[in-house]
Amino acid sequence: MRLATRLLPSVLLSVFALASAAFAQDLAVRGRIVHTMGGARIEDGVVLVRGGKIAAVGRASEVALPAGVQVLEAAVVTPGLIDAHSSLGLAGWLNYAHDKDELERSSALQPELRAIDAYNAREPLIEWVRGFGVTTVHTGHAPGAVISGQTMIVKLRGETLDEAVLQPLAMVAATLGEGATSEDDKAQPGTRAKAAALLREELVKTQSWMAKRARAVEEKEPLERDLRRETLALVLEGKVPLLVTAQRAQDIATALRLAKEFDFHLVLDGAAEAPLVLDAIRAAQVPVIVHPTMFRAVGETENLSLETPGALKKAGIQVALQGGYESYVPRARVVLFEAAEAAAYGLSFDDALGLITLDAARLLGIEQRVGSLEVGKDGDLALYDGDPFEYTTHCVGVVIDGRVVSSEKR
Amino acid sequence: MQTALLAAVLLAVPLHALAQERAQDGAAPQAFVGARLVTLAGAEIENGILVVRDGVIAYVGPLERTPVPAGAVIHDVSGRTILPGLVDTHSHIGAVDGGDRSQPLQPEVRVLDSIDVLDPSLARARAGGITTVNVMPGSGHLLSGQTAYIKLRKGHTIEELAMRNPDGTPAGGIKMANGTNSRRDPPFPGTRAKSAALVREKYVAAQEYARKLADPDPKKQPERDLGLEALGEVLSGKRMVHHHTHRHDDILTVLRLREEFGFRVVLHHVSDAWKVADEIAAAKVPCSLIVIDSPGGKLEARDMRWESARVLSEAGVDVCFHTDDPITDSRLFLRSAALAARAGLARDKALAGVTLAGARMLDLATRVGSLEVGKDADFVILDGDPLSVYAHVLETWVEGQKVFDLNDPRDRLFAVGGVGAGSPRALSCCEGEEEEVR
Structure with missing residues (x-):
């Protein structure tokens, strides 16, 4: 009572x-x-x-x-606010096996994992985040494997995936650096160079498969379906971006190197040490979904700065802000609070709000639908x-x- | 005669202990003039003066009524806000560890023996305006060790930072936990009832040990036992129990054991506190809360509410906050108070929650937590309202010494982050030398 x-x-x-x-x-x-x-x-x-x-x-x-x-x-x-990258709806508030669907660790490369097959529209954290004004979220498989799976864009509405989904396949999520490696887990690479090699091998195999597919089409031959290759072919065709989580400067550089080699549409994620390689990011015209402003400065993010969102924006790099992914607490970050700290550490009010509204919509390619209060x-x-x-x-x-x-x- | 001598000794020891702790250089007094003073001891003073002498607050009040002392070094802080140095009742700064995996209860372990004072986490805490910290071992044990109350003085050894009890021993409490974190394979408990039983058995052993110690017959004195000795201090009320607990029934279990054994306790985290606020109030037990950006992360924190601080406070419970650094960032400690205010906690209670209330829970309220004459000159200078996102900590002072200055590039690195902020090598090498961080 x-x-x-x-x-x-x-x-x-x-x-x-x-x-x-x-x-x-x-x-x-x-x-x-x-x-x-x-x-x-x-x-x-x-x-x-x-x-x-x-x-x-x-x-x-x-x-x-x-x-x-x-x-x-x-x-x-x-x-309505936009969270440009999260695992909301896959990562549940209890953080136990039954609501922990953001990362599958049996293999380092799983582009075939669809976000739509794991989204719980009734997850309590959705209601929590929405209560602060967040209405659109780019969510899906978390960083933590070389290719962890697909992402999607949802509106925080409805009780089913179909009611929520705005774009069922938004990006394919990849990770470089310490986040993709493990000393104990033999399913994951043990070093950052090995992680990069696995990713390159996978893309090379996809190139071969695409050539084989082209021949099959030309010769009107049947081709066995391959969910993994089909997904990555979309990346190599430039239809779906590869979202690469890279925190250290050398891992950001690797992502830029691979994007050049394979000519895919790269979106950088995290990018804690971006201030060290601003020129390279700008020259490559790569957008950045920067780490949450209040992300913990530990391990590969030890050098992160509360001023990085501002530094990226001022450098003329396309940038949006994310709630991100946490394996413990806070299980979901509220992007409003992350933008608030960006405003407190170097950005104007409008620029900070832009990171979680129109800039985010543009980066995600959904600015015709959301991101500003405009007719239509x-x-x-x-x-x-x-x-x-x-x-x-x-x-x-x-x-x-x-x-x-x-x-x-x- | 004997009593008089004893009294003299007792009086002398605290002075000696304090003198040991504080640098008393006899330098000119310092006057901080023109700031809004949030004293936590009465109403906020709009245009105030704070005078510091020998590391202690010598005067605090409205400027119009007070002449600036002759010979004082004057700091013009008009337009600024001064707050007492923040007190963090639960933190893991200093890359600390506590007990190992050998036993679920390890009262003999001192976190004091593991603190790396050069770890960047201490520099970040200074940047957040924190001056007094209860450094704790983790919650993976029923009892993971003795905690350490430290001052974030500039110093390169734990001896320079550790606070001391009047008898000269290192000041600190003891860290205990119940619920799911401390449940593991044997010898750790597998259930809640087993957890409570193991704790009760240990307390019974400590009672027995204390009984033997009190025996006037020297032959009946027990062998010295460091763990039971520390628990004896818990039973006598000298050492505070800092108890990690989340679920409503776990909270009540702590209160039940307290009733049985009579220890003094602060409840930490207390996700479900709003469900048992009246029971906590009736037990007159204070709470130290954590404010997380979303509920959950584990089952027992599912019902965490920002309203907890308000509900507890209205029920009459003394409430403070903690960072649990690295769970929340020491640089943003004031944010926890502000979010609790957002959820209805009165402004003065929110500010006390990061200063004076925390000091009370560490038994340090006679020394820190408010701007009052005679207290340690620990304070924070802000460029805005303490509960505003736009306010920044400009300077942090401990016992009259500036330990953080946002204008100093070396300090600023830890305040905002950047390359080098993760490395203890970025800490200043040589006092007074102007040199680049990298």
Whole structure:
């Protein structure tokens, strides 16, 4: 009973709000400040969502709202936040065998593992992260094997994969350096050079397979299916990026070297020592999904800096921020908090917010759908009672496709 | 005569112990002028003055009522905020270890004997404004060893950093744990009931040992046993138990054993504390909380709530926070207090949670935790509100000595990170020499 009085009212309130909004996809959100990210911030702005899509954005005095439309109000309104790389939904909060699906260790190379076959749309951490304004997540297999599997993009909506999925195959996740090696686990390479060699061998085999496939097509011969090769062929054809987690400078350099050799679309992940190789990254025009700002400085990330997101941005490198993957606690990082620290350590407010909205959408190639409050995009919004980055500000509402998915003050 | 002599000795020992600890150079007093003083002893002072002499706070108050002492070195800190040095009640800085895999209870082990004071984790803690730390061994044992209360003075040996009890012995508590972390293959316990039984047996042995020690017959004195000796200090109340515990029933087990054996205890982490707040309050046991960015990571931390601090505080429980570094980052310790404030904890309680409340739980509140005359001159200078993400620690002072300066490139490296920040070789080699870090 004590618990009920202490903690339940806010929960009941949010359930009620969810129930009342469950079938409406028309609503308006009015904010004292609206950070559209598609242009300048709007004072006393309003965003009108109809049929789940943004129908109008502007000053409240200038946007005519349909009669009877539900209007939510908040001090600050932003686009729904985007976590550019996570294992959310594969990595569960209990961290036991039954909810630990982010990394399969039986083999170093498993590009055939699909993220869609492991996503738990009812994972409690999804609700937790969403409660702070996160609406879109690039999630999937975690770093920790030379090729750990596929990633995908989901919206944090629905109770099934099909309701959540935005892009079933986003990238193929690879790892170089200490994260890909193990002294004890014989299924993994023992050194970083061996890890790179395994990756190169795998790509060379895929090249051969692609040639064989081309001949088969030409000669109208049947070809046995090969899930592994089919996936990596998409990488070598430039259709799907290879997401390479590399923290040390030499591992970043290796990733750049392999991208040049095999001409795939490289996205760097982590990149703790990126400040040492900024010029090389910029010259290769490779985007970076930088490690969480508050990532632990230990082992291969011992030299990471709270200022790296800012350093990458200022160097003109395409960059987005991630909640990342943790094998212990916090099992899920909230990308809002990581951007807040980036704002505290060298980035302007707008640049920091960009890392978890429009910059992230562009890096993931989903900017036509999400990332800013612009007409025609999805009605995904986050509502706050103050500066979203301040520790003591609350997220007071989250909207996905015009539906209120959270209204618990958090 | 004998009593008088004893009293004199008792009085002399603490002074001697403190003198041993602190550098008392007799230098000119230092006056920090114009800052907002968050004293944790009364209302915040908008335009204040803090005077430090011989490593101790000599004066603290509003500037308008206080002349700056003649001959004082003046530090203009107008526009800044000064907070007491932060007290971290649970940290693993210094690359420490405790007991080994041989036994589940190892009270004879001292973490003091394993601290690497040159480890970069200490530099990061100074950068976060932390000045007093309870350095703990891990939670993989029912009892993993004696903890060490240290000051983050500049120093290259643990002897320079360790705090001492009035009798000159190293200050510290003892680390215990229940729940899942300490359950392993034998001789470690496999169940909760076995965990409690092993702990109770050890306490019974310590009671027996203490009884023999008290026997006036010298022939009946027991052989010296370092472990039971430490547990004797726990039973007599001299040594605080710092108890890792998460689940509501494990929390109540600690309270049950405390009732039986009478030790003094601080409950650490306490993920489920909000479920048994009234029971904790009734037992008058304080809590040291960790604030993690998401619940879970393991089953027993599934129900961790940021509201715990508020619920406990409203129930009348003394609440503080800890970093559990490296679980959370010492540089961001103030963030834990701020997130608890976000979840409803009163501002003064949140700030006390990283200063004075922690000092109380380490039995150090007469020396640290607030800006009060006579206390150690441990303080932090910030460029903003302590609960704001945009505020940075500019300087950290311990006993009147500056131990962190954001303007010093060598210190800044540890504050923000970067190449070299992971290596103890990046620490300054020679005091006063201007040299590049790399």
